[in-house]
Amino acid sequence: MKIILCLDRVSHTYHSKLGETLALKDISFCLNDGEFLSIVGPSGCGKTTILSLISGLIKASKGQIVIDGEPVTTTNRDTGYMFQRDHLFEWRTIRQNITLGLEIQKKMTPQNLKMVDELIEKYGLKEFANNYPRSLSGGMRQRVALIRTLATSPKLLLLDEPFSALDFQTRLYVCDDVYNIIKNEKKSAILVTHDISEAISLSDRIIMLTNRPAAIAHEYVLDMQECKTPLERRECKKFGYWFDKIWKDLEKLENNQ
Amino acid sequence: MKKQERALYSEEHKKYLKNIKIKKVLILSAQFGILIGILVLWETLTHFMILDPLFFSSPSRLIKTAIDMFATKEIYDHISVTVYECVLGFGISTIVGALIAIGLWWSDYLRRVIDPYLVILNSLPKIALGPVIIVLMGLGIKAIVTMAILICIIITITSVLNGMMSCDPDKILLMKSMGASKFQILYKLLWPYSIPNLISVLKINIGLSWIGTIMGEYLTSRAGLGYLIVYGGQVFKMDLVMTSVFLLCVMAAGMYLLVSLIEKRVYKSR
Numbered sequence: 253m254k255i256i257l258c259l260d261r262v263s264h265t266y267h268s269k270l271g272e273t274l275a276l277k278d279i280s281f282c283l284n285d286g287e288f289l290s291i292v293g294p295s296g297c298g299k300t301t302i303l304s305l306i307s308g309l310i311k312a313s314k315g316q317i318v319i320d321g322e323p324v325t326t327t328n329r330d331t332g333y334m335f336q337r338d339h340l341f342e343w344r345t346i347r348q349n350i351t352l353g354l355e356i357q358k359k360m361t362p363q364n365l366k367m368v369d370e371l372i373e374k375y376g377l378k379e380f381a382n383n384y385p386r387s388l389s390g391g392m393r394q395r396v397a398l399i400r401t402l403a404t405s406p407k408l409l410l411l412d413e414p415f416s417a418l419d420f421q422t423r424l425y426v427c428d429d430v431y432n433i434i435k436n437e438k439k440s441a442i443l444v445t446h447d448i449s450e451a452i453s454l455s456d457r458i459i460m461l462t463n464r465p466a467a468i469a470h471e472y473v474l475d476m477q478e479c480k481t482p483l484e485r486r487e488c489k490k491f492g493y494w495f496d497k498i499w500k501d502l503e504k505l506e507n508n509q
Numbered sequence: 510m511k512k513q514e515r516a517l518y519s520e521e522h523k524k525y526l527k528n529i530k531i532k533k534v535l536i537l538s539a540q541f542g543i544l545i546g547i548l549v550l551w552e553t554l555t556h557f558m559i560l561d562p563l564f565f566s567s568p569s570r571l572i573k574t575a576i577d578m579f580a581t582k583e584i585y586d587h588i589s590v591t592v593y594e595c596v597l598g599f600g601i602s603t604i605v606g607a608l609i610a611i612g613l614w615w616s617d618y619l620r621r622v623i624d625p626y627l628v629i630l631n632s633l634p635k636i637a638l639g640p641v642i643i644v645l646m647g648l649g650i651k652a653i654v655t656m657a658i659l660i661c662i663i664i665t666i667t668s669v670l671n672g673m674m675s676c677d678p679d680k681i682l683l684m685k686s687m688g689a690s691k692f693q694i695l696y697k698l699l700w701p702y703s704i705p706n707l708i709s710v711l712k713i714n715i716g717l718s719w720i721g722t723i724m725g726e727y728l729t730s731r732a733g734l735g736y737l738i739v740y741g742g743q744v745f746k747m748d749l750v751m752t753s754v755f756l757l758c759v760m761a762a763g764m765y766l767l768v769s770l771i772e773k774r775v776y777k778s779r
């Protein structure tokens with residue numbers, strides 16, 4: 253199996269007037285091509301920091317991050333970042349929102365635009381393509397946000413609690429939707445979440461972080477090949493087992509605070 | 510299409526729409542009523558000498574003065590001078606102010622250096638700078654336009670800058686994560702994001718640039734509506750003063766309408 257990302261003893265300290273915050277301490281893990289990894293942990297432990305480091309938005313204080321053999325130094329085109337809220341630009345049509353990344357990277361070539369139109373068609377956005385975001389539901393908007401991330405063809409998707417702004421019903425359905433699109437497009441993904449059942453229903457592997465400074469507390473390789481999609485997994489026999497185990501571990505961490 | 514939709518409305522909805530229409534008519538008629546009431550009261554009180562028309566002028570004298578003024582054509586010069594000064598002050602302060610705001614957004618360092626100056630200049634009554642302006646710019650249009658700019662520009666800078674800073678930082682992070690340069694963030698995100706704010710700045714600036722222009726004309730002028738008002742006051746021609754004030758109202762309303770039209774255009778095209 254090809255390895256697409258490795259973090260090697262990565263530490264990060266934030267500096268502010270109030271003092272310095274050691275957010276991450278010696279984080280090391282790798283990600284296989286096509287793998288879906290979730291990172292869970294107490295809130296404020298440093299999950300978003302990990303994604304910011306991988307995307308190159310901030311620079312690690314110590315350690316090295318390598319994507320596909322290349323060390324990360326600045327924002328790179330190998331990663332696509334998806335936020336908690338969709339951040340669609342209200343003044344752009346759905347299609348213009350989706351091509352934002354290509355515009356920025358000056359890659360508005362006929363092939364790329366054709367690929368965008370194929371994505372739009374494949375994932376049922378064609379009838380809205382020339383509408384403005386305000387006409388879409390929350391779930392649809394998040395789907396557009398995902399397609400926008402895919403449009404620049406990143407190798408690795410970074411998802412920072414992308415479902416937490418949605419209501420429960422929509423969340424289950426969007427979760428399934430996003431999973432299917434990511435698998436369909438054969439992308440690797442790292443999901444940050446504090447929702448254990450979400451992590452179990454989506455991932456091949458879960459990493460649990462300790463309280464700040466975050467280090468890796470546990471790693472779970474989920475053996476749930478027989479249940480594929482998130483909705484199926486929630487019905488799966490092993491789901492309860494994993495949920496109990498991870499929930500108890502997290503409980504222990506939070507009590508240790 | 511629209512007509513068909515209307516035919517489908519329920520009785521209740523039709524009633525609701527009708528109510529809205531009635532309310533609108535009521536508001537408009539009240540607005541006109543107040544205006545006419547004031548004019549009638551003013552005319553009657555001055556006609557029966559309860560108020561001295563020498564001090565208070567009167568609607569009929571106002572109309573007569575206006576007709577005389579327009580007949581001599583001289584008034585066109587006064588109007589065009591004032592409009593010219595006002596549009597110049599408005600245009601320069603809006604454009605330069607917005608550019609300065611962009612500069613301050615661009616450089617964190619500059620913003621923090623300039624900040625206390627902006628605060629002080631903002632609370633300073635600009636008229637206090639009148640003598641300085643006259644010494645620097647001389648008597649005449651230059652000084653008047655400078656006064657208008659001084660009054661508009663600080664508020665332009667701070668409102669445009671605050672508008673830009675109010676953009677969700679995650680939206681900026683999103684652009685950065687796609688590899689956007691600072692310039693791309695500016696013209697693909699902050700510029701379109703700021704348009705509604707810019708329009709409200711325009712609206713504020715119209716009022717302020719009229720204030721600035723008239724203040725400038727009070728300070729130093731040989732023509733313009735502000736000049737007519739000052740002159741009318743000095744030679745005790747209240748008809749002239751009132752007519753000029755009335756013309757100012759009309760002009761300011763006209764400019765406001767123009768911006769409203771632009772606003773409608775902008776929102777339609779989105």
Ligand SMILES: Nc1ncnc2c1ncn2[C@@H]1O[C@H](COP(=O)(O)OP(=O)(O)O)[C@@H](O)[C@H]1O
Pocket residue numbers: 266267268273275294295296297298299300301302464
């Ligand atoms: N820009 C920053 N400056 C200073 N401290 C920060 C900054 N961003 C995050 N932190 C701190 O680092 C810690 C980890 O933050 P984050 O990665 O956002 O946590 P999580 O996503 O797990 O909730 C938090 O305690 C937070 O207060």
Ligand SMILES: [Mg+2]
Pocket residue numbers: 299300
């Ligand atoms: Mg976070």
